[in-house]
Amino acid sequence: MSGRLIYLMGPSGSGKDSLLEAARERLAERDCLIARRVITRSAEAVGEDAIGVTPTEFDQQEAAGSFALSWRANGLAYGIPRQIDDWLAAGQDVLVNGSRAYLPEARQLYPELIGVLLTVEAAVLRERLLRRGRESLAQIEQRLARNAQFDAASAERDGLHLLDNSVSIERARDNLLALIGASRTCA
Template identity: 85%
Template sequence: MSGRLIYLMGPSGSGKDSLLNAVRVRLAERGCVIARRAITRSAEALGEDAIALTAAEFEVQEAAGAFALSWRANGLAYGIPRQIDDWLAAGQDVLVNGSRGHLAQARERYPDLIGVLLSVEPAVLRERLLRRGRESIEQIEQRLARNAQFDAASAERDGLHLLDNSTSIERAGDNLLALIGASRACA
């Protein structure tokens, strides 16, 4: 039996990294691995359990086929290590922190992936983005405008599971684990 790829997406500031940290142990207990992605951002600025690479290092690794998935967004490059293919082949479920803009390409490579879109109420998202202080007000407004395009109807149309993270991280974590468990039961 092969594992399943769980492709978590959501706007910047939606709490993807916080959610992954909150459920890491419980996912591991269920045989689910969280893949560490590579990002062309300094290790100090990552804010997630990721591998920091320079743009040149990323290009070399990408050209060498080190990534199962890679994309560019918001001036950065992101890569999911090819190791996920080994984990999936061994029957392990793998959760990746993906990109909504790269979903079509991810589905080409992994047609049975389980897409999960993390959503957050706009006021909560604005506050989170302001609090973390990584973007200018203009960049925050651009992110909020892009996020407004993705609603429940678009998630359903794209075959995604919508997961609200506007309240407690514990509730979102419980809901993510339930969703993954329900998906396993339907497989």
């Protein structure tokens, strides 16, 4: 039996990286691996456990077919290493930190992917973005406006599972694990 691709999405600042770190050990117990993204952002940047590369290095890796998934957003390039295909073929579930805008392309490549949209209340999201300090106030407002376009109806229409991360990280982690477990029984 092949593994399942779990495609986690959410607005910048929604806590995807914190959630993944909180769930890492329990996911490993369930034979679910978390793929490290390759990003054209310094590896020393606060936040995600990613592999930082230059734009030139990214382009070279992409041209060489090193990525199973790759996209550009917010002035950065993101790639999911091709290694996930080996993990999936070996029957392991793989969780990736994806992009809402790239979801249609990801579904073409992995039609059975399980889409999970991390949501967070607008006030909580604003506070997290301000505290993080990566963007200007204008950029934060743009992110909040873009996030407001995604609602429960559009998520349901797109076949996504909604996961609220306005709650404690432990509760969000437990809800993620329950969602992954429930989708296993439905598969």
